[in-house]
Each structure stands twice: as C-alpha cells, then as structure tokens.
Amino acid sequence: MKFSKQQWGWIFYDWANSGYGILVTTAVLPVYFKAVAQSAGVSASNSTAYWGYANSVGTLIVSLLAPLLGTMADYPHMKRRWLNVFTWAGIILTLCLAVVPAKLWWLLLIVYIFASIGYSGANVFYDSFLTDVADNSEMDAVSTTGYSMGYLGGVLAFLIFLVPELTHGLGGLMSSVAIAKFSFVLAAVWWIIFAYPLLKHGHQQYTMGAVDHHFTDSLRRLRQTLRHLSHYRQACWFLVAYFFYIDGVDTIFTMATSIGKDMGMKTGMLMLVLLMVQLIAVPFSLLYGWLANRIQTRNALLIGILVYVIICLSALHLHTLVGFWGLAVLIGTSQGGIQALSRSYFGRLIPKNSSNEFFGFYNILGKFSAIIGPVIVGIVTQLTGRSTLGAGSLSILFLIGLLIFWRLPKLSK
Structure with missing residues (x-):
C-alpha cells in the first residue's frame, strides 16, 4: 500500500x-532511579515501591483526564493543538530529567510523573x-505500519544509547550518570525531530460543529455519551474485551525483566532480550496487517490473543x-500486532x-487495565x-478477553 x-x-x-518509551520508561530511568535513590539511603524495596507509585499516579491522572480532553479535541483545529500541548510538555520534561541533580531522587520522580502525563496524554x-x-x-x-516503525525507531534509539553504555562511557569520557542523562536528552531530541x-x-x-464554549459543551457531550452507551453496543463490548487482554499484554511486558532476574539473568542479557523483542516486532507488526487484510481484522486479533x-x-x-528466550520470541511476534489491530478495529x-x-x-481502559495483571x-x-x-496465571485475562x-x-472494509 x-x-x-x-x-x-x-x-x-x-x-x-x-x-521515550524504551529509554525513559523501560530501559534506563527505572535502573537509574533505583541507583540514585539507594545512594541517598532509600532501601531497595522502598525505591521499587516509589517507582510503582509514580507510575500509578501518572496513569491515574491521564486516565481521568482522557475522556474529557478527547471530547474537547473533537472541535475544529483542536486535535492538533492538544497533541502539540501534551507532546511539547512531554519533551520539555524529558529534557528536565537530564538536569535534575542526581541526589534529588524525589524531584526526579516528580518530573517523571509529569513527563509520563505528557507522553500518555499525547x-x-x-x-x-x-x-x-x-x-x-x-x-x-x-496502524500496523505505525507500530512497526515505532519498534524500529525504538531499536535505533536504543542502539545509539548502547554505544556509550557498552564502551564504558566512550572509554571513560562519560560516567554512568552522564550516560543515563544522555539517554534522556536522546529520547527528547528523537521525539522532537520525528x-x-x-x-x-x-x-x-x-x-464536531464549532461552539463558543468548548469546556461546557464537552462536559455536556460526555454526559450524553455515557447516558447513551447502549447505542454503541459493539464498541462497548470491544472495550470490555480489550480491557482484559491488553492488561495481560502490558503486564507481561512490564514484568518480564523481573521474571528474568528471578531466573538469574544478568542486566546485559536482559537488555539483549529487550532489543530482540523490539526487532522481531518490526516485521511481525506488518505481518499482522497483512493477515488482517487476508483473513479479516477480527480473526487476526483472535490469533494474537491465542x-x-x-x-x-x-x-x-x-x-x-533457553525457554525464556523462546517465550520472548513469541512475545515479539504478537505484541505490536495485537495493539495495532486493536486500535484500527476500534477506529x-x-x-x-x-x-x-x-x-x-x-485509553482510559488501556491505562486502568494495568492494575489487575x-x-x-x-x-x-x-x-x-x-x-x-x-506469569502463567495471566492466561485467565486472555481467556476472558477471548471469550468476549x-x-x-x-x-467490512
């Protein structure tokens, strides 16, 4: 096409x-924050808890705002305007992560919360x-090409980060703190350019038609939609199914490194697993798009859930x-496709x-689903x-989502 x-x-x-997704959220900031917090006397268990709380707070704020912000953005010229507001907020706050003094772990956490709101809101x-x-x-x-290119972009950004990481700071020119801060600047610049x-x-x-008061009319429309959800029965049932199976998808991704650590994997090896999953997801996201065209989007999604x-x-x-690597390969084959086709099916x-x-x-159901898993x-x-x-117990979430x-x-196309 x-x-x-x-x-x-x-x-x-x-x-x-x-x-931002791979460098800030997944690979670098969680490790950097724990190191900074522990050097300041915060116990390992507390630093993990604080990191979890920060993610929960950011998720909760975006989840509560998403329907109203979405309603306000349906008026003429407002969608791109709001996209710019949240994107630039996310970019600027990601840059701020690089200038927060290493000792101020609590400020690092606060800046991350607001950066995550910018990222998720956008x-x-x-x-x-x-x-x-x-x-x-x-x-x-x-949609599937978007996810495929997203994974490819994440891989390239990650490879750039690995240059100073694997060369011990370019032969000692950069400290571990400097390498982490470099990753935050890289994520922000990458975001700006593309x-x-x-x-x-x-x-x-x-x-929607132009109105004089966007906020009050948005509240009215939102109330009206909630009262008449029965008019959108298929969309509602899809969101219920999505709530369950996307919870499983997100949980597997976020818990994979912890499971790998429990099995004795080193940090460097986990980084390689993460990179492999991203690389595999590039062609397989496109494959799901091809499958959807051949056997219908619904059937391709059913394959992903299975x-x-x-x-x-x-x-x-x-x-x-070896088994862990095998499951990582399977995750890479379907992670992008199931998310991309969910978006296009709902659209x-x-x-x-x-x-x-x-x-x-x-988005609110996608965010709140990250609680149960x-x-x-x-x-x-x-x-x-x-x-x-x-991890095996998550099968119940996928089975519920599959049945719905x-x-x-x-x-029809």
Whole structure:
C-alpha cells in the first residue's frame, strides 16, 4: 500500500515517541532511579515501591483526564493543538530529567510523573488521528505500519544509547550518570525531530460543529455519551474485551525483566532480550496487517490473543533461560500486532467526528487495565514462590478477553 504524506506523518509520530518509551520508561530511568535513590539511603524495596507509585499516579491522572480532553479535541483545529500541548510538555520534561541533580531522587520522580502525563496524554490525540488520516479500508495497514516503525525507531534509539553504555562511557569520557542523562536528552531530541510533521501539518478531517464554549459543551457531550452507551453496543463490548487482554499484554511486558532476574539473568542479557523483542516486532507488526487484510481484522486479533494464551500456559513450565528466550520470541511476534489491530478495529466501530472522545475511553481502559495483571502476578508469585507461575496465571485475562471478543462481528472494509 502506498501511503500519503499525512499518513507518513502519523506513522512517524510512533517512531518519534518510541525513544521515550524504551529509554525513559523501560530501559534506563527505572535502573537509574533505583541507583540514585539507594545512594541517598532509600532501601531497595522502598525505591521499587516509589517507582510503582509514580507510575500509578501518572496513569491515574491521564486516565481521568482522557475522556474529557478527547471530547474537547473533537472541535475544529483542536486535535492538533492538544497533541502539540501534551507532546511539547512531554519533551520539555524529558529534557528536565537530564538536569535534575542526581541526589534529588524525589524531584526526579516528580518530573517523571509529569513527563509520563505528557507522553500518555499525547497518545490519546495521536491514536484518534488514525480516523483522520486513514479510511476504514486503510486503517489496519496504517496502524500496523505505525507500530512497526515505532519498534524500529525504538531499536535505533536504543542502539545509539548502547554505544556509550557498552564502551564504558566512550572509554571513560562519560560516567554512568552522564550516560543515563544522555539517554534522556536522546529520547527528547528523537521525539522532537520525528514528531514535527504531524505536529506541524496534521489535518483534522472529522470534527464536531464549532461552539463558543468548548469546556461546557464537552462536559455536556460526555454526559450524553455515557447516558447513551447502549447505542454503541459493539464498541462497548470491544472495550470490555480489550480491557482484559491488553492488561495481560502490558503486564507481561512490564514484568518480564523481573521474571528474568528471578531466573538469574544478568542486566546485559536482559537488555539483549529487550532489543530482540523490539526487532522481531518490526516485521511481525506488518505481518499482522497483512493477515488482517487476508483473513479479516477480527480473526487476526483472535490469533494474537491465542498466541498470548500459549505464552502464559508455557510460562507455567518455564525453568530454563533457553525457554525464556523462546517465550520472548513469541512475545515479539504478537505484541505490536495485537495493539495495532486493536486500535484500527476500534477506529472502525466509532463515529469519526467524535473519534477523540471515544479514543479517550479506549485509553482510559488501556491505562486502568494495568492494575489487575500485576496484582494477579504478585499474589500468585507470593503464594507459590515462583514468578513463572504468576506469569502463567495471566492466561485467565486472555481467556476472558477471548471469550468476549469472540462475540464481536467481522467488520467490512
């Protein structure tokens, strides 16, 4: 499929913020924060708890704001404006992570909370732009290409970071603190460069009518939508299914490094596993787009959910590092595809002129879903003493999501 200039601008936003996702959220800041906090006398258990609380606070704030912000962005010229506001907030605050003194662990945490709000808030508007840049027949291809390019961009940003990391600070020219701060600057600059086309030229094709008071009218529309959810029965049932299976997807990704550590993997090896998963996700995200075109989006999504059921059930018998690598490969094959096709499937279920409002609900359920999975893993791990059994218990979330999603219809292009 040949993409338009607007579609490429949208696709490259995924590439743009991927540096933040892998460098700040996943690979560097969690480790850097724990080191900074412990050097200041904070115990390992407390630093882990504080990191968890920070992520929960950021998630809660974005989740509560998403539906209202989404509703406000459905008016003429507002979607790109709000995308710019949250993107620039995320970029500036990511740069601020690099200037926070290493001893002020609490300030580092506060800045990260607000940076994560910028990142997650911007994604609400970015996701909803899909309905503006692609029609129903194009959504699967555009969405999966966005995820594929996002993973590729994340890999390239990560490889740049690995140059000073693996050369011991370019032969001693950079300290470990300087390397961490370099990663934050890299993530922000990466974001600025590749987000520019969408931030500057993103065109909002579908809008609500112009009004004098955006805030009050948005509240009215939001109340009206909540009262008439039965009119959007398919979209609502999809969101219920999505809530369960995306919880499992997110939990597996966030808990994988902890499980690897429990199995005796070194940090360097875990970094390689993370890089491998990202690389595998690049072609397989595109493959899911091809599958959706061949066998329908619904069936391709069912395959993705079933792959995750297999991953969870296999984790019940995970005892070796070779097995861990094998499951990591399976995760890479379906992680991007299941997220990309969920976005495009939902985009075809909702009214286009209020897409931002509906993607607000999509994002709030995606964020709140990150609560159940970690709790299940934690409880099962504590009761059994094996984190692999905790990961295996997530199969219940995928099975619930699968049963609900099974009831949803195929959608015409």
